[in-house]
Amino acid sequence: MALLVMSNFGLTLFLLVALPIAALFLFGMGPLGWAVLAGAVVLVLWFNSNDSDATDSTVTPVNCSDCGSPNDPEHTTCQYCGTEL
Ligand SMILES: [Zn+2]
Numbered sequence: 001m002a003l004l005v006m007s008n009f010g011l012t013l014f015l016l017v018a019l020p021i022a023a024l025f026l027f028g029m030g031p032l033g034w035a036v037l038a039g040a041v042v043l044v045l046w047f048n049s050n051d052s053d054a055t056d057s058t059v060t061p062v063n064c065s066d067c068g069s070p071n072d073p074e075h076t077t078c079q080y081c082g083t084e085l
Contacts, residue, residue, distance in 0.1 A: 026033065061070035066083035077084055 026037070029037075060073065062073050062075075062085055063070055064078040064081065064083055064085060067078060067081045069078060069080040071078055071080075071085060075085060
């Protein structure tokens, strides 16, 4: 009976045991492990933000060959100095 009750709370017990172990594991990894973990989190966030900005990044500014100012691709002349792009 006790085993049956334990299996019912298996997930809770797993979390109660696994979370402290995971915390100890993270603590035990030290700065290198944290850096790897932080890098993984940053990569995930970067990929997510990359997906949301996908429509925005299609409009790439064209740099003027004369003054180097960024111009919208649809412009034929530089909006700052008038040089043909
Ligand atoms: Zn220009």
